[in-house]
Amino acid sequence: MIVTAIMFIVGLALLVKGADLFVGGGSGLALRHRISPALIGSTIIAFGTSLPELVVSTNAAATGNTGIALGNVIGSNIANIALILALCTLIRPDMVAMSGASRSSLVRNTVLMLVATVAFALLAARGTLDALAGALLLILFVVILYLLIREGREEGDVDIKSHGWTDILYIGLGLAAVIIGAQLVVDGAVTLAEAFGIPAFVIGVSIVAVGTSLPELATSLVAAVRDEGAISIGNILGSNIFNLLLVLGVSLLLAPVTVGSLVDIAVVVLFSIAILPLLFARPSVVRGWSALLLLGYAAYIAWSFGAGPIR
Numbered sequence: 001m002i003v004t005a006i007m008f009i010v011g012l013a014l015l016v017k018g019a020d021l022f023v024g025g026g027s028g029l030a031l032r033h034r035i036s037p038a039l040i041g042s043t044i045i046a047f048g049t050s051l052p053e054l055v056v057s058t059n060a061a062a063t064g065n066t067g068i069a070l071g072n073v074i075g076s077n078i079a080n081i082a083l084i085l086a087l088c089t090l091i092r093p094d095m096v097a098m099s100g101a102s103r104s105s106l107v108r109n110t111v112l113m114l115v116a117t118v119a120f121a122l123l124a125a126r127g128t129l130d131a132l133a134g135a136l137l138l139i140l141f142v143v144i145l146y147l148l149i150r151e152g153r154e155e156g157d158v159d160i161k162s163h164g165w166t167d168i169l170y171i172g173l174g175l176a177a178v179i180i181g182a183q184l185v186v187d188g189a190v191t192l193a194e195a196f197g198i199p200a201f202v203i204g205v206s207i208v209a210v211g212t213s214l215p216e217l218a219t220s221l222v223a224a225v226r227d228e229g230a231i232s233i234g235n236i237l238g239s240n241i242f243n244l245l246l247v248l249g250v251s252l253l254l255a256p257v258t259v260g261s262l263v264d265i266a267v268v269v270l271f272s273i274a275i276l277p278l279l280f281a282r283p284s285v286v287r288g289w290s291a292l293l294l295l296g297y298a299a300y301i302a303w304s305f306g307a308g309p310i311r
Helices: 001-032 037-062 065-090 102-123 131-151 166-195 201-212 215-226 229-254 262-274 275-282 283-310
Strands: none
Touching: 001 037, 001 166, 001 201, 001 215, 037 065, 037 166, 037 201, 037 215, 037 229, 037 283, 065 102, 065 166, 065 201, 065 215, 065 229, 065 262, 065 275, 065 283, 102 131, 102 275, 131 229, 131 283, 166 201, 166 229, 201 215, 215 229, 229 275, 262 283
16 A cells, blocks of 8 residues: 555656646747747646646546546546635735736636536536537537637737757656656556545545646646736636546547536536636635635535545
């Protein structure tokens, strides 16, 4: 068990560092080819921070561990809002106001995230997420990606630098680290779940989800301290869209997933709606709401482990 735990932690570290290298290399390479920094921020950076979720979930689905695949997506989206963004706005309740992001941009991206969440919930309400659901999610992803790209051409700059031809090396090393790390994380999660009698979904929605959300956590905390929240907020909204539509969509093409409890689906919808006060309320309200979301997240994780045996 000690070896399993060590390999799990090593896998998480590789996921985080690999995603960081991929984002840096991909952004720099795109910049060298005269792609606008704003477009890079709304697509490559958002995809890069969702890369751990993509590789972990598709790896899990391909090996038959569909509970981890679904739990990772749901848990990552909940953690992005109720843990990461809530923690940042608890520390800096004026982060959104100081970010410089236009209200229209926030509204547009928030609506797109909510549309993705509702689409996922409606498909999950059928009790089974199959290849048809995956195809529908991917079609919606293409539509939303187009809207994000169109918006990215209209937004301001992102602080990105090119590293020359080293960018290609960064991309290669990043992808290799993420793939190896994902394998270690999935194997470790399955072993831990079996050893402690915990359903794979619970491991996926908690430990694996938080681990694959570490890139978003690091980015957002730094942004909160440096008063550079615009990229971080957009990244969290974009990451949730990528997770539900791209990550889950691809995973469902590999293997169908049985939805064990509609409670989890309702929770991800409620937490997604709960992002609204964090983005649009007065700073005096934001801090209290952030604390409530953090408590709600802790309660959900505790409930997940307690309800695990009946899933």
